[in-house]
Amino acid sequence: MRVAITGLGVTSAIGTTVKDFREALFEGRCGIGPIQQADASALKFQNAAEVKGFAWGDEKDASLYDRFALMAGAAAEQAIGDAGVPNGEDAAVVTGSCIGGAQTEDQSYRQLYEERRTRFHPLIIPRIMENAPASLISTRWGFRGPAFTLATACSSSNHALGHAFWLIRNGVTRRAIAGGSDATLTIGLLRAWEAMRVVSADTCRPFSQDRTGMILGEGAAMLVLEPLEDAQRRGAKVYAEICGFGMSSDAHHITQPSGEGAERAMRAALADAAISPEAVGYLNAHGTATTVNDPVECQAIEKVFGAHRPAISSTKSMHGHTLGAAGAMEAVAAVLALHHGVLPPTANFTVQDPQCPGDIVHGAAREARVEYAMSNSFAFGGLNAVLVFRAGW
Amino acid sequence: MAEEDVTRRVIDTIAKTIHQPTESIGPESTFEAIGVDSLDGIQILFALEQEFDISISDDEAKKIRSVPDVVAGIRLLLAAKG
Numbered sequence: 001m002r003v004a005i006t007g008l009g010v011t012s013a014i015g016t017t018v019k020d021f022r023e024a025l026f027e028g029r030c031g032i033g034p035i036q037q038a039d040a041s042a043l044k045f046q047n048a049a050e051v052k053g054f055a056w057g058d059e060k061d062a063s064l065y066d067r068f069a070l071m072a073g074a075a076a077e078q079a080i081g082d083a084g085v086p087n088g089e090d091a092a093v094v095t096g097s098c099i100g101g102a103q104t105e106d107q108s109y110r111q112l113y114e115e116r117r118t119r120f121h122p123l124i125i126p127r128i129m130e131n132a133p134a135s136l137i138s139t140r141w142g143f144r145g146p147a148f149t150l151a152t153a154c155s156s157s158n159h160a161l162g163h164a165f166w167l168i169r170n171g172v173t174r175r176a177i178a179g180g181s182d183a184t185l186t187i188g189l190l191r192a193w194e195a196m197r198v199v200s201a202d203t204c205r206p207f208s209q210d211r212t213g214m215i216l217g218e219g220a221a222m223l224v225l226e227p228l229e230d231a232q233r234r235g236a237k238v239y240a241e242i243c244g245f246g247m248s249s250d251a252h253h254i255t256q257p258s259g260e261g262a263e264r265a266m267r268a269a270l271a272d273a274a275i276s277p278e279a280v281g282y283l284n285a286h287g288t289a290t291t292v293n294d295p296v297e298c299q300a301i302e303k304v305f306g307a308h309r310p311a312i313s314s315t316k317s318m319h320g321h322t323l324g325a326a327g328a329m330e331a332v333a334a335v336l337a338l339h340h341g342v343l344p345p346t347a348n349f350t351v352q353d354p355q356c357p358g359d360i361v362h363g364a365a366r367e368a369r370v371e372y373a374m375s376n377s378f379a380f381g382g383l384n385a386v387l388v389f390r391a392g393w
Numbered sequence: 394m395a396e397e398d399v400t401r402r403v404i405d406t407i408a409k410t411i412h413q414p415t416e417s418i419g420p421e422s423t424f425e426a427i428g429v430d431s432l433d434g435i436q437i438l439f440a441l442e443q444e445f446d447i448s449i450s451d452d453e454a455k456k457i458r459s460v461p462d463v464v465a466g467i468r469l470l471l472a473a474k475g
Binding site: 058059060063064119120121122123 | 436
């Protein structure tokens with residue numbers, strides 16, 4: 001069974017509507033700037049891709065849900081509205097999150113250790129649980145099918161989308177909403193990232209020789225999936241098909257990628273889509289701009305694609321590394337690229353690192369009618385998830 | 394503290410917690426009548442503990458079903474506190 005993507009929703013530093021997100025992507029507009037929601041002045045870095053002025057839901061939602069769940073709710077509302085799905089009795093909800101309710105957790109620890117409080121808000125547990133977005137979406141829109149949350153760090157929402165895709169392809173359900181969210185710009189986690197020495201003090205320059213690390217982001221992205229035949233029958237807009245999903249584990253190291261694992265995940269996704277490598281015209285890379293990721297990823301891509309290398313960009317250069325939302329946000333980017341025939345650039349690009357071979361889209365978006373796009377997500381801990389999309393035209 | 398003062402503060406606290414106007418809650422209101430579910434209930438208990446600087450035990454909490462229950466319980470706790 002072929003599976004269509006009929007609804008998109010996004011909450012990001014470069015747009016809280018799909019239209020704004022798309023325009024920023026195609027213009028190469030970067031959403032990175034000084035962190036406002038935490039005091040980062042004493043840190044080695046002060047920049048992130050932050051969602052400014054975010055608000056969604058009413059006062060009751062604000063007391064029930066952490067920022068990461070509200071962001072997922074905002075993205076889901078857009079995606080469901082976009083798909084025009086009347087109801088979702090049997091619909092599946094599959095979400096991804098790396099950290100969960102980070103802001104609630106941070107605030108609670110501050111109250112416990114710093115303020116020495118002895119009384120705590122009674123909803124800390126439901127606010128911090130990683131599955132809160134799945135429960136919010138399921139409850140709000142009455143989706144009563146399979147619902148679960150995957151936590152595979154930076155691959156979380158690619159795993160979520162892949163599993164939602166397989167649920168539909170295997171006939172378990174005829175509708176799904178899938179994606180991910182994370183809102184982790186708390187002082188505790190910023191300090192933890194600082195200690196890893198992987199965050200840039202400047203900006204995110206994937207594949208550039210002078211790149212200095214990743215830039216953290218926050219946000220959510222959600223996609224509505226359904227059988228292509230259902231979408232065609234009801235005359236829905238089909239952005240693209242989701243047609244391949246591949247997973248692997250490096251079985252190698254807790255933070256260092258092996259490359260070989262990434263390669264196997266890409267090959268598995270191509271095999272699942274039943275296409276050959278040369279069919280892929282665009283690849284939305286994991287492209288974190290860390291010293292280690294980019295060469296390992298580019299070399300793995302080269303091994304998989306050989307002489308038929310797809311055009312590559314890393315949209316993390318604009319919306320930052322949104323961790324558990326990354327896969328879904330980049331899926332939206334890849335799907336928009338296919339749908340509009342425009343490949344988003346890698347922003348902030350300077351000079352290509354010779355260790356990062358490939359046809360990197362940079363400077364400006366590239367107009368290209370591409371049939372298949374791939375989107376990579378590789379997590380700390382060596383857990384890889386790769387998706388393949390096919391243009392809906 | 395006078396019963397009317399406790400009642401007023403209890404109603405204000407409940408209204409604020411469940412995001413309802415104070416006029417919608419009377420001194421004799423039951424939680425059922427004002428649509429308080431179990432999740433609202435634990436949030437109300439938390440807010441009341443903060444408001445009156447008291448500690449409501451789980452046993453006492455289970456018996457609370459209405460504004461008068463709350464007011465009576467709080468007056469006892471305040472009296473015990475001196």
